[in-house]
Amino acid sequence: MKNKSNKIWVILAVVAVVVVGGLILAKKNGWIGKEEATEVELSKAKRTDIIERVSASGKVQPEIEVKLSPDVSGEIVGLYVSEGDSVVAGQLLLxxxxxxxxxxxxxxEAQVNSAKASLEQSKAIQSQSEARLLKAKTDFDRNKKLHDDKVISDSDYEQFSSQYSVAKQDLESAKANVQAAAFNVRSSEAALKEARTNLTKTTIYAPQSGTISKLNVELGERVVGTSQMAGTELLRIANLNKMEVRVNVNENDITRVSLNDTVIIDVDSYSASGRKFKGIVYEVASSANGLATSSAAASVSNDAVTEFEVKIRVLRSSYADLIKGKRSYPLKPGMTASVEIVTDRKNGVLSVPLAAVTTRDPKAANQEKKSEEESNNSEEPKVIKKEKLKEVVFVLTKDNHAKLKEVTTGISDFDNIEILSGLTEGEQIISGPYVTVSKKLKDGELVKKKEANKDNKEKK
Known part of the structure; x- marks a missing residue:
């Protein structure tokens, strides 16, 4: 019985030695305990042409469009144009x-005539007052001499003196009445001028040549006109030979947009045919859309998007072949358009895929190790000082590890980004997947190339 139990123990010991030896050998050869590699996509730093663009969308509009509103109110009794008609400056519209x-x-006119008659009457009264004053002065001078010679009494003298004073006051009053009557004439003439002007405003002529791009009224319709503010909009006259696209550009991109930048315009109405139009930037707004200065408006949430209006002139030469017969204006006001503003262009520059560049704190790993050591040695760990994030790429080493490299970037398009420093041409870099590069991948991590058809095989 004892011999049997001893054999069992010997067998167990031999098995244990074999297992331990096998584990040691497997670990030594990397069969077990091996670090799992992260699957990544690889690319090379190479030279290519990069065209930097700013994308935006907006509406096609005429460069010049005049909105007509009446200065007087009333019923439309004559409408002599239709929408789409061509008109010339001075043409009768309605x-x-x-x-x-x-x-x-x-x-x-009657008030003017009445005011002029009153003026003439006031002048006649003034002439009468002048004559009475002259007689009163003569009587006063004669009787003053008689009073001085003691011929007449004091009461008689005072009577002539009083009449002379009254005559002078009457003349002053008559002169004031003449002046007032003259002002009344001016006021009446101004009212006459206004009435005559208002009458002429009942007939509306075209202020410029162009096309009736919009007609908002019908014959017999009543319109409201005011001289202080815009009344009923009657119609619009536009020069459809000069069209533009008005787009809103985000504040992060507006600094890259300059006057005379080349623009590729995609109008939705012509997207099916693949037709593109060319344009140039001719105006960039100096202030943001809806910029308000009041304290109430200043308290708007910081999450609000700030945009600037950019006006792009559509080059007529880019759609000259579409102008045929009645189709004189292929671009209509209000059409939706998407634009790509070419802000910069560089040929043969060192570049990598846009997804390969991410941001990291190069000192973060060292700081984490130090903080762990300090936390083990002391009860209160020191606060880690965060460094400014820097642009980096992950380079593939010879032993298939990801090496973090800081780079300086330049312009970019939707695919590639320029590398100004930090890489050399031909270096193999990790370009994807996006989430892996941007968040998960670490310096020194073991990686392997992702199988190109893996996803397709899984789908099948």
């Missing part, structure tokens, strides 16, 4: 019923 304004003109 007419508002003039009856009321003709009556006001006649009343103003």
């Amino acid at each position: 007419k508002i019923r003039p009856d009321n304004y003709e009556s006001l003109l006649a009343r103003a």
Whole structure:
């Protein structure tokens, strides 16, 4: 019985030695305990052409478009144009019923005549007052001499003196009445001028040549006109030979947009045919859209998007072949368009895929190790000082590890980004997957190339 139990123990000991030896050998050869490699996509730093663009969307509009509103109110009794008609400067467009304004003109003319008659009457009274003053002065001078010679009494002298004073006051009053009557004439003439002007405003002419791009009224419709503010919008006259696209550009991109930048325009109406139009930036807003200065508006949330309006002139030469017969204006106001503003262009520059560049704190790993050691040695660990994030790429080493390299970047397009320093041409870099490069991958981590058809095989 004893011999049997001893054999069992010997067998167990031999098995244990074999297992331990096998584990040691497997670990030594890397069969077990081996670090798992992260699958990544690889690219090379190479030279290519980069065109930096700013994308935006907006509406096609005429460069010059005039909105017409009436200065007087009334009923439209004559409408001589239709939407889409071509007009020339000075052409009669429409007419508002003039009856009321003709009556006001006649009343103003009567008031002018009445004011002029009053002026003449005041002048006649002034002449009479001058004559009475002259007689009163003569009587006063004669009786003053008689009073001095003691011929007449004091009461008689005072009577002539009083009449002389009254005559002078009457003359001053008559002169003031003449002046007031003259002012009344001026006021009446101004009212007459206004009435005459209002009558002329019932007939509306084209202020410029162009096309009726929008007609908002019909014959017989009543419109509201005010001289202080815009009344009813009657119609719009646009020069459809000069079209533009107005887009809003985010504040992060507006600093890269300059006057005369080349623009590629994609109008939705022509997207199906793949037609593109060319343009140039001719105006960039100096202030943001809807910029307000009041304290209430200043308290708007910082999350609000700040945008600037950019005007892009569509080059007529880019759609000259579309102008045929009745189709004189292939671009219509209000069409939706997407634009790509070419802000910079460089040929043959060192570049990598855009997804390969990310941001890291190069000192973060060392700081984490130090903080762990300090936390083991002391109860209160020191606060880690965060460094400014820097642009980096991960380079593939010969032993298949990811090496962190700091780089300086330049312009970029939707695919590639320029490398100004930090890499040399031909270096193999890790370009994906995006989440791996941007968040997960660490310096020194073991990596392996992702199989190109792995995803396709899984789908099958």
